[in-house]
Amino acid sequence: MKVTVVGGGIIGCATAYELAKAGCAVTLFERATPGAEASSAAAGMLAPLGDASGSPFERLAVASWQLYPAVVEELRSRTGVDVEYVTRGTIYPLFDAEDVRRAETRVAGREMREFGIEAWDTADVRVREPALATRVRGAMFVGADHWVNSQRLVVAYAQAAAAAGVILRAGTSVSRIIVEDGRTHGVVADGDRCEADAVLLAAGAWTAALAASFGARLRVEPARGQMLALTHVPPVLTHTVRTDDVYLVPRPSGELLIGATVERVGFQRTVTAEGISSLLAAAIGLVPSLGSLPIVRTWYGFRPWAPDGLPIMGPWPDIEGLWVATAHFRNGILLAPITAHLMTEWMVSGEPGVRVEEFAPQRFLSRDRSTF
Numbered sequence: 001m002k003v004t005v006v007g008g009g010i011i012g013c014a015t016a017y018e019l020a021k022a023g024c025a026v027t028l029f030e031r032a033t034p035g036a037e038a039s040s041a042a043a044g045m046l047a048p049l050g051d052a053s054g055s056p057f058e059r060l061a062v063a064s065w066q067l068y069p070a071v072v073e074e075l076r077s078r079t080g081v082d083v084e085y086v087t088r089g090t091i092y093p094l095f096d097a098e099d100v101r102r103a104e105t106r107v108a109g110r111e112m113r114e115f116g117i118e119a120w121d122t123a124d125v126r127v128r129e130p131a132l133a134t135r136v137r138g139a140m141f142v143g144a145d146h147w148v149n150s151q152r153l154v155v156a157y158a159q160a161a162a163a164a165g166v167i168l169r170a171g172t173s174v175s176r177i178i179v180e181d182g183r184t185h186g187v188v189a190d191g192d193r194c195e196a197d198a199v200l201l202a203a204g205a206w207t208a209a210l211a212a213s214f215g216a217r218l219r220v221e222p223a224r225g226q227m228l229a230l231t232h233v234p235p236v237l238t239h240t241v242r243t244d245d246v247y248l249v250p251r252p253s254g255e256l257l258i259g260a261t262v263e264r265v266g267f268q269r270t271v272t273a274e275g276i277s278s279l280l281a282a283a284i285g286l287v288p289s290l291g292s293l294p295i296v297r298t299w300y301g302f303r304p305w306a307p308d309g310l311p312i313m314g315p316w317p318d319i320e321g322l323w324v325a326t327a328h329f330r331n332g333i334l335l336a337p338i339t340a341h342l343m344t345e346w347m348v349s350g351e352p353g354v355r356v357e358e359f360a361p362q363r364f365l366s367r368d369r370s371t372f
C-alpha cells in the first residue's frame with residue numbers, strides 16, 4: 001500500500017516508521033524539518049495517570065507508557081540516538097497537612113503500588129528532594145512517571161523511518177488533499193500532484209487547514225505553551241516536580257525545563273513577559289534556589305487541541321483512504337508509540353487492535369454533521 005503522511009512531528013514520524021515496518025511504501029511530507037513545531041517544544045514528560053482513573057484516555061496512556069522501554073531501545077539500536085529516557089518519577093508537592101494525610105490513605109491500593117506511587121511526609125521530602133521550599137509539607141510521588149528528550153525522540157523516529165524506507169520530503173508543504181469520488185487519491189505538495197492509496201493527516205495544530213482544503217471543518221486549534229530552560233549544573237533537583245501551575249523537568253544534558261502555559265491565542269509566534277514571569281514565579285516559589293540560575297532559552301509551541309481535549313484518531317468518515325491522527329494536546333509525546341502502532345494496524349488490517357471509539361472523528365460529526 002502506498003501511503004502519504006502529512007506532518008513530520010512525533011505523530012507523523014512515529015506512524016510513518018511503523019507503517020514502513022509493516023510493509024507500506026511511505027512518503028512523509030514535512031513543510032519544515034522533522035519536529036519543527038510542538039514535538040520539539042515539549043517537556044517530554046511521560047505521565048500516564050490522569051485524574052480520571054480507568055478512563056479510555058488513561059488506558060491509552062498506560063498502554064503507550066508500557067511501550068516506551070522497548071521503543072527507546074529499538075530506536076537506539078537502529079539509529080544510535082540516545083533519547084535521554086529517565087525513569088526517576090515525579091513529585092507532586094502537597095502544601096497542607098490534611099492533603100498529606102489523605103495521600104497516605106490513598107496509597108494503600110494495588111494500582112498505587114503497581115505504578116510506584118508513594119505518599120511522602122515532610123521528612124521524606126527534605127531527604128529525597130531537599131531543594132523544595134519549606135512550605136512543601138509532603139508529596140505524592142509517582143515512580144511510573146518517566147521523561148524523555150522530545151527533540152531527540154522525534155529525530156530518532158525520523159531517522160529510523162528513513163532507514164526503514166520512508167521517503168522524507170522535508171521542506172515540502174502540502175497545500176491540498178485530493179478527494180474525488182468519495183476517496184482520496186493523494187496530495188498536492190509544492191504544486192505537484194502526488195498519488196497515494198491512503199493519506200494520513202498528522203499535521204498537529206495545522207490539521208484543520210488541511211481539512212479545509214477538501215471543504216471539511218475539523219475542530220482542531222492551537223493551544224500555545226510557553227516554556228524556558230535554566231542552566232542546571234550542578235543539578236538542584238533530581239526528580240520532575242509538578243503542581244497545577246508549573247512543572248520542573250531536570251534533563252541529563254544539564255538543563256532544567258520550566259513549563260508551561262496553556263493559552264488559546266491562535267498562532268501567535270512569541271513568548272510573552274507575562275507567560276515567562278508567571279512560570280518563573282511559580283518555579284522559584286517551589287524551589288527558591290532556582291532564582292540565581294541563568295536562563296538559557298525561552299520558547300513556545302502549539303499543542304493540537306480539540307474541544308474535548310482528547311485525541312482524534314481513525315478513518316475519516318465517508319472518504320475512503322483518508323485517515324487522521326491529531327489533537328494529542330498535552331500528551332502527544334506520551335501517546336506517540338501507541339498512536340503509531342494502532343494507526344498502522346488499523347490502516348493495514350482494517351482494525352485498530354486497541355479500543356479507540358472514544359477518539360473517533362465521528363464524535364464531533366454526531367453533534368453537528370457539517371463540523372468535525
Ligand SMILES: Cc1cc2nc3c(=O)[nH]c(=O)nc-3n(C[C@H](O)[C@H](O)[C@H](O)COP(=O)(O)OP(=O)(O)OC[C@H]3O[C@@H](n4cnc5c(N)ncnc54)[C@H](O)[C@@H]3O)c2cc1C
Nearest residue numbers: 007009011031039043044045174204225301331332333334
Ligand atoms: C510547551 C509544550 C510542552 C509539552 N509537554 C509535553 C509533555 O511533557 N509530554 C507530552 O506527552 N506532550 C507534551 N506536549 C504536547 C506534545 O508536544 C504534542 O501533543 C505533540 O508534539 C503533537 O505532535 P504532532 O506530531 O501532532 O504535532 P507537531 O509536532 O506540531 O507536528 C506537526 C507537523 O506538521 C507540519 N505541517 C503542518 N502543516 C503542514 C503542511 N501543510 N504540509 C506539511 N507539513 C505540515 C508542521 O511543520 C509540524 O512539524 C507539549 C507541548 C507543548 C507546546
